[in-house]
Amino acid sequence: KAGVTQTPRYLIKTRGQQVTLSCSPISGHRSVSWYQQTPGQGLQFLFEYFSETQRNKGNFPGRFSGRQFSNSRSEMNVSTLELGDSALYLCASSPIGTGRTSGNTGELFFGEGSRLTVL
Amino acid sequence: AQSVAQPEDQVNVAEGNPLTVKCTYSVSGNPYLFWYVQYPNRGLQFLLKYITGDNLVKGSYGFEAEFNKSQTSFHLKKPSALVSDSALYFCAVRAHAGSARQLTFGSGTQLTVLP
Numbered sequence: 077k078a079g080v081t082q083t084p085r086y087l088i089k090t091r092g093q094q095v096t097l098s099c100s101p102i103s104g105h106r107s108v109s110w111y112q113q114t115p116g117q118g119l120q121f122l123f124e125y126f127s128e129t130q131r132n133k134g135n136f137p138g139r140f141s142g143r144q145f146s147n148s149r150s151e152m153n154v155s156t157l158e159l160g161d162s163a164l165y166l167c168a169s170s171p172i173g174t175g176r177t178s179g180n181t182g183e184l185f186f187g188e189g190s191r192l193t194v195l
Numbered sequence: 196a197q198s199v200a201q202p203e204d205q206v207n208v209a210e211g212n213p214l215t216v217k218c219t220y221s222v223s224g225n226p227y228l229f230w231y232v233q234y235p236n237r238g239l240q241f242l243l244k245y246i247t248g249d250n251l252v253k254g255s256y257g258f259e260a261e262f263n264k265s266q267t268s269f270h271l272k273k274p275s276a277l278v279s280d281s282a283l284y285f286c287a288v289r290a291h292a293g294s295a296r297q298l299t300f301g302s303g304t305q306l307t308v309l310p
Contacts, residue, residue, distance in 0.1 A: 080238070082238075109297065109298075111300075118300060118301075118302045118303060119285065119300040119303075121297045121298070121299070124297055132297050134297075166238055166239065168239075183229065183241060183244055184239075184241070184298060185241065186231075186238035186239040186240070187238050188236075188237055188238045189236075189237075189238050191236075
């Protein structure tokens with residue numbers, strides 16, 4: 077079974093631009109979460125989508141947004157890029173979302189990440 | 196709020212020696228606990244998890260972790276370290292129920308196994 081696929085793997089943008097990152101979850105997984113990883117802040121939760129609905133959101137400004145499509149693929153968008161947005165953006169999928177109770181242990185399966193550099 | 200502390204930024208151990216990477220957590224109610232490993236320029240790989248039951252959990256690549264409820268700890272261990280175990284290790288927690296259902300990660304511990 078193919079793993080979580082993130083594109084692009086690497087990209088360079090300048091301040092003020094916007095960027096869209098894509099994530100294809102493991103087949104059959106309906107929940108997609110996004111995390112930002114930086115040396116200073118570590119791994120920080122951005123948001124989670126399940127069945128095309130945002131179920132959970134971390135403490136990030138409105139410039140960070142996302143969506144999920146009917147095939148469970150997800151995109152995240154960052155507008156008006158700032159230098160501090162340079163990071164590794166990780167997508168993770170799981171069979172069911174965090175809003176469910178029965179049998180949901182929260183185990184996540186991560187992609188290789190998209191490394192964004194803002195100049 | 197839930198949180199994870201990994202008190203050591205860096206752990207060095209000689210190949211063949213046992214290794215321990217420490218993790219303590221804070222969460223309301225019973226926890227789900229996880230260990231992940233990250234190699235350079237790669238995503239996180241799942242190692243093991245504690246859900247309930249036996250306090251000693253065995254995972255991938257010979258790793259195990261011991262859940263200690265009274266000390267709110269979930270330390271990662273391996274009896275004999277390999278050079279290839281050198282990587283960044285993350286502990287994570289989430290609550291069984293409630294609003295904070297996403298995984299919260301620790302700051303990570305860089306493990307270096309010396310040949």
